[in-house]
Amino acid sequence: MNRARTLFDWLRGRKRVVSVFTVLAVGAALAWLLSPSTPNSAKVFVPPQVKASRLTPEQYRAVIGDIFGPQIDLGGRLEPVMRVGGLLTVGASSVSVTAAGMEQFDAMAEAIADQVLLQAANRQIFLPCKPADPRKADEGCARLFLSRVGERLFRRPLSESELRTFVAAAGVASTKLGDFHAGLSMSLAAMLASPQFLFRIPVLEEDPGRSGAFRLDGYSKASRLSFFLWNTGPDPELLRAAREGELESNRGLRRQIDRMMRSPRLEEGLRAFFRDMLQFDAFETLSKDPMLFPKFSRREMADAEEQTLRTLVDHLLVRGGDYRDVFTTKQTFLTPSLAAIYQVPVAHDAPNGDIEEWVPFEFAADDPRAGILSHASFTALHSPPGRTSPTERGKAVREVLMCQTVPAPPPDVQFTVVQNTADPVHRTVRQRLLAHATVPSCAGCHRVMDPMGLALENFDGSGEFRTAENGVGIDTSGDLDGVPFTNPLELAAVVRDNPAIPSCLVKRMAAYAFGQELTQDQRVFVKDMRKLFRESGYQVPELMRAIASREEFYQAAPLRPSDEPPMRMAAIGK
């Protein structure tokens, strides 16, 4: 018996109550990051080791919305997930939960359960039965509710022992409280605070097609597919397909993928991927000096993020465009507020005070803006609060969009020259960077980062267009890996044609889909996907379909005996 199976059996089989009365301390990560590669010629796909991952805040919100409706107020915020390999989704596989974080989960679970079962309007929708006496326990009704809801929350049917435990807990609570619904609410809260809900825990089974190898079981397969394509848990139809074994056949799997690819929910999956890849979570902590950038308030920040996501969805999903063209497209969507930053006309064609609406917009051919690099979601997001930083912007191009790694600056580096925007001698940031880069230990990295950032200097720290800094004309010329450009439009074209751009997207999407960084052992898979992506004309939905359709996507290796799972859940249950 391998360790992973042992672990999962323990998790599934152990009788426990995740009590709302107990402060749960989860002390360690649910990931096994540092798995050493096995010797491999790179021509054979070696399945990555299985990993559990915590629901991201977006996934948590989506799952609750799916099951109980969007009217449910989560009543709090989840602990942030750290970014690993450029993705939060990968970081979610190596995340730890602090005691305070677990308390927060617990509080949210209670808040949600109360709304579902203690508010009459919601109870009528979600409770499929009426207790014989609302002041007493009712095992039959509790069992019916908890088994249905439990399957959606745990993304698999509850085992009989699990169900018995939750039903029994509801019975005890109902009796003590003299209220069936209040007691049932406590069991629902326990489910919502359970690791089985909060963590996506894959279950392996022996792969009949590969002797001695393992694959995800049907329900884990459904979860992986659903979180990848829709960024939420499996819907009832996908759970049914898993239950009836349809996902074990290529035909059955394909039917479900086709269904999911046709669904409007694919948009949310695409948005979630790009929100993660483009690091839009940084908007939550982004700040701008209001004296220098008075237009750029929280509203414009939210609009900036949404602008890029709308542009991506429109270009990639609606129009079926080439991914590379997102760097050069003139078409986008704007609100009146955002348009004021871009200095283009978009009217608020509604009574004063109404919420602003999005309108499709196409920048003029001679407008300096094209593609997502010219969006405020890039130029403002990758700028410090009070100035621009060509280095930050260039680093983002390299790391976020090209999957390249730029070394951290030396520990003793002085940034004073670069940051002094009032320097009377070095009046433009190009001049300041040149002065700074005379330090040999700095010059090398700046050479690979700064040119792209300098080409974007026409956009100030809030993304507003400018032609001069401190009265001196801005020089936006440079090169990317030897290909020259003279302005932001030319930079966009050069970035668009750089082979690292589509290659990076495939790498990121594969890691996003698997929930972990792929290594040399999975190189052949990534290579295949790159080829398919190229042959599809760089169609992102086709790449998603290709990943979801490959059997490798559902293969996994169990933990080796030497790997100590860092999962240590103290004080779970009684």
Next chain:
Amino acid sequence: MAVRAASALAATLILCLSPTAGAAETSRSFVVSFFAQQFTNQPGDCPGGINPEDERGQISVALRTMGYGPAEVRRLMAGWDKGGEGERRVAEILERRAVINGEPVNPMTHPEAVPDPNLKFVSAQKSVGFDLDGRRTAEDFIDLRTGVAGIDNQLFRALGCNQNFRGTWTSPSAYGEWVWVQLRDSQPAWLLTITGPSSGRDGLVKVRIQRSLDRLSANMDGSPRAHSTYRLDPDPRSINEFDGVIKDGVLTISRQPKFSILWNGLSAPVLNLSDFQLRLQQDARGQWDGLIGGFQPWRELYFAFSHNGIVGDRPGLWHAMKKAADHDPDPRTGQNLGISVAYRLTAIPAFVAVADPRLRSASAKR
């Protein structure tokens, strides 16, 4: 459907906002980012002192004007200081200071029935504004900024010695600032569209001053937001189109018979100016700054002052403006009905758009 409607709107906007065909001419639009009566005071321009601006001083003057002797005024004011019955007694006297046919009337709505407190006038020779009538009189000023003589700005002469109207070029009067802050958030913005030679070049231009359906948009620090888009209000009562000229970065509109634009009850329901002129200078950021001027019906100005307490002795302002009025004599009484004024105006870059036709219809029904 929503997307199609939005697309249609965007297309409309592009059509409306593209540079005029012919390439040599362009239309550039601006939104008024500050507007208030301009009072440009200088040290010593009120040698007789400032008109009492504090409430106590105003009440004392009002009582004296009504005929109360110094001792009686002192006694009444001592009671007023104590509050209670004494304060009520003074208030009652003041409320009854306007009398018509022996009956007390509201002194604010019947200021002519209140004895003239003879507010002090500005005696300076310099101010800002325009030569509205082309004539030189003893009342005219020399423009502080341009050196031009014959400047007509009798509103400044009449009110410039009242504390809340006193200001400088760089610091607006308290009254002007207060009114603007109230107006900018509540009234539709005003738009300025200049059609003519491309930006930065001299030449003849068409200037259109019009109202928007939208309020002035603001940045997060409350400052006016540049490059926002405003829908035009098609109401003909607010459309003004003039020939102008740009020379050395200064936009000038020479004397025009009439300027009229819907305003706000806090100032006046309609801003009506005759013999209208405009002079604005553009700075490096593209902002226009300068003056508009003309003769304004002073009674309309009074009723703007009459319902806010910031201006001081309101019936006194009536008498001051009445005496200083310098235009449009009533054929029956000879009393001038218009007074020369200058308003400070700044405008920042903006876009204008034609509103949704449904909104246009709604506007036209007003």
